[in-house]
Amino acid sequence: MARTPVWKSIATALTEDIAQARYDTGDKLPAEAQLAARFGVNRHTVRRALAEMAAGGLVHSRRGAGVFVAARPTDYPIGKRVRFHQNISKGGQTPAKQILTTETRAAAEGEAAALGLAAGDMVHVYDGLSLADGQPIALFQSIFPSDRFPGMLETLEETQSVTAALKRCGIEDYTRLETRITARQATATQALHLRIPEGAPILRTTGINVDGNGQPIEYGRTWFAGDRVTLTVGGDA
Amino acid sequence: MARTPVWKSIATALTEDIAQARYDTGDKLPAEAQLAARFGVNRHTVRRALAEMAAGGLVHSRRGAGVFVAARPTDYPIGKRVRFHQNISKGGQTPAKQILTTETRAAAEGEAAALGLAAGDMVHVYDGLSLADGQPIALFQSIFPSDRFPGMLETLEETQSVTAALKRCGIEDYTRLETRITARQATATQALHLRIPEGAPILRTTGINVDGNGQPIEYGRTWFAGDRVTLTVGGDA
DNA sequence: TGATATTTGTGCGTATGTATC
DNA sequence: AGATACATACGCACAAATATC
Numbered sequence: 097m098a099r100t101p102v103w104k105s106i107a108t109a110l111t112e113d114i115a116q117a118r119y120d121t122g123d124k125l126p127a128e129a130q131l132a133a134r135f136g137v138n139r140h141t142v143r144r145a146l147a148e149m150a151a152g153g154l155v156h157s158r159r160g161a162g163v164f165v166a167a168r169p170t171d172y173p174i175g176k177r178v179r180f181h182q183n184i185s186k187g188g189q190t191p192a193k194q195i196l197t198t199e200t201r202a203a204a205e206g207e208a209a210a211l212g213l214a215a216g217d218m219v220h221v222y223d224g225l226s227l228a229d230g231q232p233i234a235l236f237q238s239i240f241p242s243d244r245f246p247g248m249l250e251t252l253e254e255t256q257s258v259t260a261a262l263k264r265c266g267i268e269d270y271t272r273l274e275t276r277i278t279a280r281q282a283t284a285t286q287a288l289h290l291r292i293p294e295g296a297p298i299l300r301t302t303g304i305n306v307d308g309n310g311q312p313i314e315y316g317r318t319w320f321a322g323d324r325v326t327l328t329v330g331g332d333a
Numbered sequence: 334m335a336r337t338p339v340w341k342s343i344a345t346a347l348t349e350d351i352a353q354a355r356y357d358t359g360d361k362l363p364a365e366a367q368l369a370a371r372f373g374v375n376r377h378t379v380r381r382a383l384a385e386m387a388a389g390g391l392v393h394s395r396r397g398a399g400v401f402v403a404a405r406p407t408d409y410p411i412g413k414r415v416r417f418h419q420n421i422s423k424g425g426q427t428p429a430k431q432i433l434t435t436e437t438r439a440a441a442e443g444e445a446a447a448l449g450l451a452a453g454d455m456v457h458v459y460d461g462l463s464l465a466d467g468q469p470i471a472l473f474q475s476i477f478p479s480d481r482f483p484g485m486l487e488t489l490e491e492t493q494s495v496t497a498a499l500k501r502c503g504i505e506d507y508t509r510l511e512t513r514i515t516a517r518q519a520t521a522t523q524a525l526h527l528r529i530p531e532g533a534p535i536l537r538t539t540g541i542n543v544d545g546n547g548q549p550i551e552y553g554r555t556w557f558a559g560d561r562v563t564l565t566v567g568g569d570a
Numbered sequence: 571t572g573a574t575a576t577t578t579g580t581g582c583g584t585a586t587g588t589a590t591c
Numbered sequence: 592a593g594a595t596a597c598a599t600a601c602g603c604a605c606a607a608a609t610a611t612c
Contacts, residue, residue: 100521101599108517115515116443127577138601143578159578160609169515174566275566276408279516279534279559297516297534297559322516322534329411329512329566 103144106135110145111154111323115169124162125155152292152323153231170228172320173328176271178303179259184228193256194225196235196289198249200242207239210304210315218242220249224256225289226318232290233325236318244313258314267307270314275303277327280319290321297322340381343372347382361399362392407465409557410565413508415540416496421465430493431462433472433526435486437479444476447541447552455479457486461493462526463555469527470562473555481550495551504544507551512540514564517556527558534559 110131113119125131128146132139146163149155157163171187184191203211203219211219222238238258240248244265251261262270280298287293299320307313320327347368350356362368365383369376383392383400392400408424421428440448440456448456457479463471475495477485481502488498499507517535524533536557544550557564 103599104518105520108520129577140602141600144599157578158609159607160576162577162609171513176567272567277514277536277564277566278562279536279557281532281534295532297518299514299516299536320516325515327514329514330413330509 102135102137103141103148106131106137106142106145107148109135111149114154114165115326117168119165121165121168123165125165127162148293152296152321154323167229167231167324169324169326170233171328172233172325174272174275174277174301175329178272178275178305180226181257181259184226184233187228189228190230192227192230194227195253195256196223196225198222198253200249203239207315211239211241211312213241220245220252222249222252222258228324231324232321234318234320235286235289236316239315240313262313267313270305270307273304273306273312275301277301279322282319282321286319290319292321292323299325299327301327339372339374340378343368343374343379343382346372356402361401364399407470407562408565409470409562411509411512411514411538412566415509415512415542417463418494418496421463424465426465427467429464429467431464432490432493433460433462435459435490437486440476444552448476448478448549450478457482457489459486459489459495468561469558471555471557472523472526473553476552477550499550504550507542507544510541510543510549512538514538516559519556519558523556527556529558529560536562536564538564 110125119125125146126134128139128142131142135142146155146157150157153166155163156166170184170189172183173186180193181191199221200218201221202216203213205215207213207219208215208217213219218241220240220242222240224236224238225232226234226236242248245262248261248265251264252258255261278300280300282290282292282296282298286298287296299322301318301320303316303318304312305314305316347362356362362383363371365376365379368379372379392402407421407426409420410423417430418428436458437455438458439453440450442452444450444456445452445454450456455478457477459475459477461473461475462469463473479485482499485498485502488501489495492498515537517537518532519527519529519535523535536559538555538557540553540555541549542551542553
């Protein structure tokens with residue numbers, strides 16, 4: 097078996113340092129020469145690690161000045177009420193969304209099952225990109241029964257907010273039944289959107305949101321950039 | 334109503350076979366030609382069924398080798414009470430643990446902070462491997478304040494159970510404060526223990542367990558093989 | 571303002587192990 | 592087995608941008 101490249105372990109070590117807030121956002125990392133000394137390697141090897149982290153958007157360097165922490169991993173609470181806008185704002189970051197596609201089509205088998213629909217029933221599909229402080233955090237796909245929310249897509253394109261769109265459809269509140277989490281590797285398209293290297297770790301969550309009567313109203317899948325997000329369970333859930 | 338396609342019934346028949354453990358994980362299914370004979374259909378029809386199952390992740394095929402039963406992802410509930418033995422048994426699988434190392438040493442900075450200790454206080458460290466149905470699913474490290482649980486390591490080595498060891502130390506119940514989840518890539522050593530390719534996606538969770546008075550008693554980190562585990566939040570949490 | 575030290579960016583050369591043809 | 596390509600890692604030198612006194 098091939099052993100892990102030194103530059104990769106250095107990258108994870110530094111990533112860990114940043115995640116554990118040993119370096120804060122905006123802080124300058126030690127100079128490359130110092131890091132090379134600390135890890136006992138050549139400066140090139142440190143540079144390879146920093147390049148990887150820069151590709152992931154974790155740091156950025158300024159010639160003559162130093163290497164700076166671009167972003168600390170965002171905390172994203174998972175619980176009964178999952179609201180993107182709230183989650184990001186509460187962490188002191190600025191949330192934003194980009195619509196990739198919206199369409200209305202027949203539900204696939206798994207989608208229909210999740211929403212309690214019959215196979216072939218129509219659904220609204222909302223593909224998008226979530227950002228925090230301008231940096232892409234996650235790709236998501238939200239699926240709604242179109243029977244129940246006929247004119248929903250227009251509101252969604254206006255406000256980009258699931259909560260707002262559902263509210264206009266008469267849903268005052270909704271809660272998350274269950275969230276399922278697995279780890280995957282980024283495909284080429286995912287990597288492109290999230291601006292991470294291909295094959296980088298991805299947190300995939302799937303969840304079903306229900307209205308007050310326990311009726312499923314949204315089947316959502318989200319692919320988080322693993323380096324930039326920490327999902328949290330409990331605490332304030 | 335159109336009657337179900339033949340390929341679909343074949344897919345469900347084979348899925349049933351796998352669910353009833355007639356074929357175990359990792360087993361090779363009979364060759365497509367043999368399956369075609371068994372079901373009395375053309376090989377193309379069998380292939381359509383296998384394609385559906387492969388899309389669902391149930392099997393995967395290797396050209397020239399055969400079609401193999403993919404490991405069924407283990408559901409692992411994350412919530413207030415996280416118990417490895419319970420979690421695995423409830424899913425109908427057989428839990429097991431392997432001790433890798435146990436030691437008592439001074440706490441690192443982050444560990445001390447998590448447990449509410451002073452820097453340099455002594456802690457018990459328990460490194461191990463968790464298995465379900467004989468297949469490794471996670472590496473873990475549990476850290477306990479040694480002041481409070483002096484003779485804990487012996488019990489731990491006997492029973493391999495955190496819950497049992499804590500019980501013998503007078504802790505009847507404990508709950509999880511918060512769980513933090515990120516995605517990483519497997520290092521060489523992790524890959525070796527978990528028997529996954531290096532760089533494969535890993536789910537890393539960190540959590541703090543507290544006693545009835547909210548006093549931290551365990552700081553635990555776990556690295557799940559992302560392909561083999563689905564963390565679930567809510568539902569029965 | 572201006573000289574100087576620091577720090578990143580770039581280029582070239584060398585060596586080694588691994589995978590592939 | 593041999594040839595070839597590729598990734599990793601080290602070492603040295605210098606250019607360019609920035610910080611500091």
